[in-house]
Amino acid sequence: MAKRKSLKGDLCPVARALDVIGDRWALLIVRDAFDGMRRFGEFQKSLGVARNILADRLHTLVAEGVFAAVPASDGSAYQDYVLTPKGAALFPVVVGLRQWGEAQLFGAAEAHSALLERASGQPVAALELRAADGRRLDAADTLVRKLGGAAVRA
Template identity: 60%
Template sequence: MLIVRDAFDGIRRFGDFQQSLGMARNILTDRLQKLVGAGILARQDASDGTAYQEYVLTPQGESLFSIVVALRQWGEQHLFEPGERHSVLIDKSTGEPVPTMALKAQDGSVLLPGATQVRKVT
């Protein structure tokens, strides 16, 4: 998920992923290959015309956006001390922080875990 998060943050090259994540080359190579194999990332020629390859999110990968945002927002709320510096997801059109995500019922009210149940599809 950290690789996918970094891809959403604009990282595209192997070296930039490695620098951001501090991951060993062999482990990063394996995980990138698995994400490509799963159809979440695709490799393409570098956008600047160099001989490098870049990793880009596929439409399937982009569909993970709400999951990444939910995890990011949870981290912003629970993993930082008051006043500690951290990143915030911003809406480019308004310059404002993205509102906290919440599951909503048909009537627009917030759904809490106790108000839901899993029904197995037969």
């Protein structure tokens, strides 16, 4: 298999982010961590991913500071994988993907898991991008200022 080109030095924040979490297994591991999973075996059972792939993705996520590998909370010889603040900051990304999937990939009556507010049990409202004054923004309302001053539509 060919080695992927690193995007660590890319000038685009999206490209750099995808270099770390752009693999589907990486995002599914992060998703499972938000659901409370901490152990290699829990991730493996949930995802059904090959152990070598899981080990590689966890190693990368730890090396990138998304997870920390810490001694197991039960005192066993195992280790737990816990989200760092950098990893916890991915929550809106995971929620955004979830909400996009709900809206775009399921039929109106098709059953799927739901994200609920823990305290109230109510569904979480759809994420929205807002201007500084509170107005809702769409892609047409934004632009990206590239290095060198040129601006292009997002």
